[in-house]
Amino acid sequence: KEKPKNPWHKAVVIFIAVLGIIAIVALVTTAVLQNKPLQQKFKYGIVLDAGSSHTAVYIYEWPAEKENDTGRVKQKHFCQVKGPGISSYSLSPEQAGHSLRLCIQEAVLNVPRRRHHETPLYLGATAGMRLLRMENQSLCDQVLGSVEKVLQSTPFDYQGARIISGQEEGAFGWVTVNYLSDRLKQGSGTTGALDLGGASTQITFATNQDETGESAENTVTFRLYGNDYFLYTHSFLCYGKDQVLKLALAQQTQAGASTLLDPCFNQGYSTNLSYSSVYSSPCITTQKPLAAGEGFTHRGTGNALQCQEVVRRIFNFSGCTFSHCSFNGVYQPPLQGQFGAFSAYYFVMNFLNLTSDTLENNMEKMARYCSTPWTQIKQQFPNVKEKYLAEYCFSGTYILFLLTHGYNFTSDTWSNIKFIKKISGSDAGWTLGYMLNLTNMIPAEAPDTPPLPHAGYVTLLLFTSLLLFLILLCSLRSLWVRCTSQRQII
Numbered sequence: 001k002e003k004p005k006n007p008w009h010k011a012v013v014i015f016i017a018v019l020g021i022i023a024i025v026a027l028v029t030t031a032v033l034q035n036k037p038l039q040q041k042f043k044y045g046i047v048l049d050a051g052s053s054h055t056a057v058y059i060y061e062w063p064a065e066k067e068n069d070t071g072r073v074k075q076k077h078f079c080q081v082k083g084p085g086i087s088s089y090s091l092s093p094e095q096a097g098h099s100l101r102l103c104i105q106e107a108v109l110n111v112p113r114r115r116h117h118e119t120p121l122y123l124g125a126t127a128g129m130r131l132l133r134m135e136n137q138s139l140c141d142q143v144l145g146s147v148e149k150v151l152q153s154t155p156f157d158y159q160g161a162r163i164i165s166g167q168e169e170g171a172f173g174w175v176t177v178n179y180l181s182d183r184l185k186q187g188s189g190t191t192g193a194l195d196l197g198g199a200s201t202q203i204t205f206a207t208n209q210d211e212t213g214e215s216a217e218n219t220v221t222f223r224l225y226g227n228d229y230f231l232y233t234h235s236f237l238c239y240g241k242d243q244v245l246k247l248a249l250a251q252q253t254q255a256g257a258s259t260l261l262d263p264c265f266n267q268g269y270s271t272n273l274s275y276s277s278v279y280s281s282p283c284i285t286t287q288k289p290l291a292a293g294e295g296f297t298h299r300g301t302g303n304a305l306q307c308q309e310v311v312r313r314i315f316n317f318s319g320c321t322f323s324h325c326s327f328n329g330v331y332q333p334p335l336q337g338q339f340g341a342f343s344a345y346y347f348v349m350n351f352l353n354l355t356s357d358t359l360e361n362n363m364e365k366m367a368r369y370c371s372t373p374w375t376q377i378k379q380q381f382p383n384v385k386e387k388y389l390a391e392y393c394f395s396g397t398y399i400l401f402l403l404t405h406g407y408n409f410t411s412d413t414w415s416n417i418k419f420i421k422k423i424s425g426s427d428a429g430w431t432l433g434y435m436l437n438l439t440n441m442i443p444a445e446a447p448d449t450p451p452l453p454h455a456g457y458v459t460l461l462l463f464t465s466l467l468l469f470l471i472l473l474c475s476l477r478s479l480w481v482r483c484t485s486q487r488q489i490i
């Protein structure tokens with residue numbers, strides 16, 4: 001019944017089999033290789049954070065091809081400029097630019113040479129320069145001119161040095177935190193940002209659109225990856241931890257006495273301070289007391305409860321003209337969601353071991369730290385700079401007070417605050433968000449994402465190839481069986 005077969009049939013079958021296998025192998029290898037570039041190429045961006053107490057240089061890096069994916073830009077290098085913040089050079093502006101040179105040299109070495117000319121370089125100055133601008137616009141311009149001159153002479157693509165606003169500082173800190181924790185693409189449940197500097201402090205969180213209606217100056221809106229965000233943000237100038245200490249010292253030296261007994265410093269701590277070091281800041285609106293001499297002795301008595309009262313007096317809780325206020329008559333809608341607290345919040349709370357305990361336990365630990373004699377503190381932490389060490393009782397008490405009485409965190413909502421320094425290897429702070437914004441790296445609309453990740457494609461491909469191979473094998477086998485049996489018949 002079988003039709004007679006061509007004797008070439010067997011050769012054709014073998015030829016098809018070999019061709020089929022070669023095709024499948026070629027398909028798999030090209031698909032796997034083409035979908036993933038063999039060598040990653042990177043691009044770079046540099047941001048200088050000119051803070052009130054110090055300047056830091058951040059170098060960021062991202063894959064050259066995929067700029068629009070969330071969570072892809074990361075911190076490659078960090079350099080801390082030696083010496084104080086640029087606003088401290090108001091009496092010798094040339095030194096401000098000069099102070100940056102070593103970190104710039106490091107940046108030159110850390111970015112591949114062929115990328116230098118296309119690497120954007122930004123400098124943003126925060127509260128220290130805001131205060132200098134209030135005090136003396138011309139000195140402020142001279143300092144900015146001095147850093148500009150140095151930054152222009154680098155091989156990078158210099159994009160400008162400016163004082164950023166408190167809203168920008170708060171909002172870009174929020175962008176950084178949510179970008180790094182990959183929350184922007186998901187579109188739900190963002191994290192608020194709490195930043196404590198030396199001269200100002202920021203609070204920023206997403207809220208409902210109707211909550212932002214009350215105060216336009218506290219509102220920032222973003223459209224990121226197809227989602228609309230309504231942010232509440234406020235920057236309290238003079239409420240960074242160094243300026244707040246001046247406020248507290250001024251508050252306590254109104255009588256112009258020659259000795260200040262300060263409950264916010266440890267018992268046995270004593271140092272001489274000049275009245276002008278306290279009263280020269282634009283944050284201090286009261287005049288240096290008439291009775292005052294040149295200076296006073298600043299002596300610790302170490303009492304946390306009394307220190308809380310000192311801190312309370314630098315807050316004003318009356319005169320709210322909105323539905324809700326934090327303090328000093330500043331609008332604040334009800335707190336929402338989780339918060340990341342970084343910068344000096346982290347440094348102080350981490351030192352005091354207050355990052356992962358209840359509010360009540362933290363208050364107790366704080367009381368114990370404040371009442372520890374100064375000699376014992378120094379013995380316990382011989383490697384910590386004395387200036388920092390002496391101020392932890394005050395700074396810790398201030399932070400606890402600010403978060404609870406200031407922003408209205410309670411024992412119940414305390415655990416919503418996470419004290420953080422880095423997220424996935426990059427520092428929390430405004431600099432990354434600032435760069436992402438200026439380089440348009442976060443699109444307003446969600447980019448078209450491939451329906452499957454790379455690994456998914458590879459798996460799918462391997463399975464299909466295997467299946468094809470098996471089908472080929474089976475059909476060849478049946479053909480083979482048929483033509484050999486026919487030959488026997490012949």
Ligand SMILES: Nc1ccn([C@@H]2O[C@H](COP(=O)(O)OP(=O)(O)O)[C@@H](O)[C@H]2O)c(=O)n1
Nearest residue numbers: 051052053054126127197198199200344347
């Ligand atoms: N290891 C460190 C580094 C900085 N800090 C403090 O962190 C604060 C950083 O403020 P900043 O220089 O960014 O000042 P702003 O311009 O942001 O107000 C300063 O009060 C520093 O003293 C700290 O407590 N421990």
Ligand SMILES: [Ca+2]
Nearest residue numbers: 051126197343
């Ligand atoms: Ca800062």
